[in-house]
Amino acid sequence: MHAFHFGCRRLILSALLLWAGRLAADVPDTYLYRITYRPAATRLTVQLVLPERFYLHFFLGDEKGRAALSDPVIRPRNGRSWQPVLSGASMNLRPAEAGDTLVYTYDIQTALDSDARYRDGVYYLPLEQILWRPAQTDSTEDILLDVRVPANIGVSLPGTPLDGHRYRLKRMPYDWPALMVLGAVCKNTFRVASTRFHICVPVTLSPQKTDSLLHWLTYNAKSVAAIYGALPDPDVQIVLQPRTAREPVPFAFVLRGGGPLVLFYIDPAYPMQAFMADWTAVHEMTHLLMPYIHRRAAWLSEGMATYYQYILMARDGRLDEQTAWQKIYDGFQKGIRNARQRPLAYLADNMNRLRAFRAVYWSGAALMLRADVAWRRADPASRGLDDFLAALRPLTRRQQRVYGPEDVTLRAPVSLSDLYAQYAGSDSFPVTEQWLARLGVLVRNGRVILNDEAPLAGLRRAIMKTRP
Incomplete structure (x- = not known):
């Protein structure tokens, strides 16, 4: 999110x-x-x-x-x-x-x-x-x-x-949400490509759990950076806030004020295997590759992060190709059920009120899949959305305002805005089972079977492969 x-x-x-x-x-x-x-x-x-x-x-x-x-x-x-x-x-x-x-x-x-919060000796304060x-x-x-x-108090802030x-x-509008963490926390740092990640962890976590969580974060950061070999910003803050939940990472979001910051709510009682199998970290870190986009265009920002979450887990070896496509197909079905045959533009404009998050996110992911396929077909040397995100890097680094789709889609070989316009007023989902079959993604009673003889099977496999 x-x-x-x-x-x-x-x-x-x-x-x-x-x-x-x-x-x-x-x-x-x-x-x-x-x-x-x-x-x-x-x-x-x-x-x-x-x-x-x-x-x-x-x-x-x-x-x-x-x-x-x-x-x-x-x-x-x-x-x-x-x-x-x-x-x-x-x-x-x-x-x-x-x-x-x-x-x-x-x-x-x-x-x-x-809006301030206090938990286990730590204050979470809205810097704005x-x-x-x-x-x-x-x-x-x-x-x-x-x-x-005082010497026994830890601090975490965005920026450098x-x-x-x-x-x-970072030079950004004064009213963008930001976070100051103050209290019983310790800080760790790791580097991926040219980006330093500054990790804020409550001291209540054991050293062993902290080391495991740092491995989890590093692994996901490397997966995202592998899209084009880097991340836009030189510094990223990550804040871990423990709580009891029904899953290892029940909620997370990105803040941009003063510099990028990702806040993860985590339940440290879960084993590391559960964290590694969770898609939340790779989803949130994918947001870091894009500039701050207006909430009404969540089909683009959230659609991009949702599209990549299982693709990157396949590229880094956590999922095999069939499982990744199964999860993508299952996500499409969740989006269709949540949409309830309502037009995408209506859902996007009223997403919070209608609780239409799955519909907008997965419709956006379907649009990203169509765009990725179209760009790769138009230019066999292209890496589709990977190249698109790489082209956005300068814009993301110097962003001074909130962008709309028109500000970023002009860099695309196929206009994402035009693609969205084709489905904005329709209650039809952007991807059908017949369309997926051309990629060699066959669906039998809800189960995905890969067909390597399909016309676009090679392109399907290329989407799941990391940059050489």
Whole structure:
């Protein structure tokens, strides 16, 4: 599942372009937030020295965080402190100057009544509700976090760790959801291709279980990176949150604010064989290969991740080809039953309200299969969707806004938007058993049998093979 951005607030253009003037040369060039945590008070104190050039309007990414924030003050370099004007999640800094310090506190106990969570000595805090920040930053500006906590407290944040307590957030819209983890956690790091994965694990897990989970994550990250040999971002945060469940990974999602982060809810009581057989990790990590796409286009983002989840498990040896196609076919049937003969566009636009997740996800996966086959047929040297995702890498790395299908499908040999349009108003599922038979995927009483004499059997086998 992918956590999505629901649109930035409408901002007055003149406010966005209104800068405070340049002052002394000793003022820092970055937005450097110093966040201090005092466990006894369960509060964060946030300080920001305003840089040489800054927007006069700051915002919270989510207005719900306003209740947990005490009234901020501006401490000038010279003169008396004063309170900026607040309006909902907006703050007017006029007449602050470069070098002045914005100071406020975030009450964690109050935040627990909203979106913050506490479990087994660990706080999971929505970072977009903590940082007052400009609505946008340009290519010359950085947002740095300097987090000071007691020695026995662990911290995990998105972005790039710079040293023991500083982080650089990726330049992204201020209101994209993000996560700060604070408490009894330890951190581990592994590298796949050129990407560093920073893993946040509660100290309640045994060293043996932690090592096993790191193996599970590394294995899945390598499977996803093998699509084209790399991942878009240099740093990815992964947070593991234990809980009791009926399966090893009951839920997971990706957040993009400040940099990519994947949160996995896990039940560590399950053996490692159950984790390795689970598709959730490879599904969520596939999202990292695509830019942030609007929720109304879940048929594309979730369809892509759903399409690849069993293909990658076949490529890395966890599934044989017949089992992978059986699981894909079974998924198509789940999508058909969940759709209940309702048009795909209607289901996609109302997915949450209708609980039509399987219908949209698996209809999207069927569209991805059709696209993959079409591209490989058009160009025998093509690797279809693998090449498409590789072409998206620069766009994913530099993303500054939420994209729609039209922003990414133009890179495809066959337009995914046009393919979607063929089925958007129809209650017909994009893939039929007759169409699958041309690939050599025969269905007899719900059971998949592979036919290597079919016209497109070679292409079917190629889809399940990793890049040489």
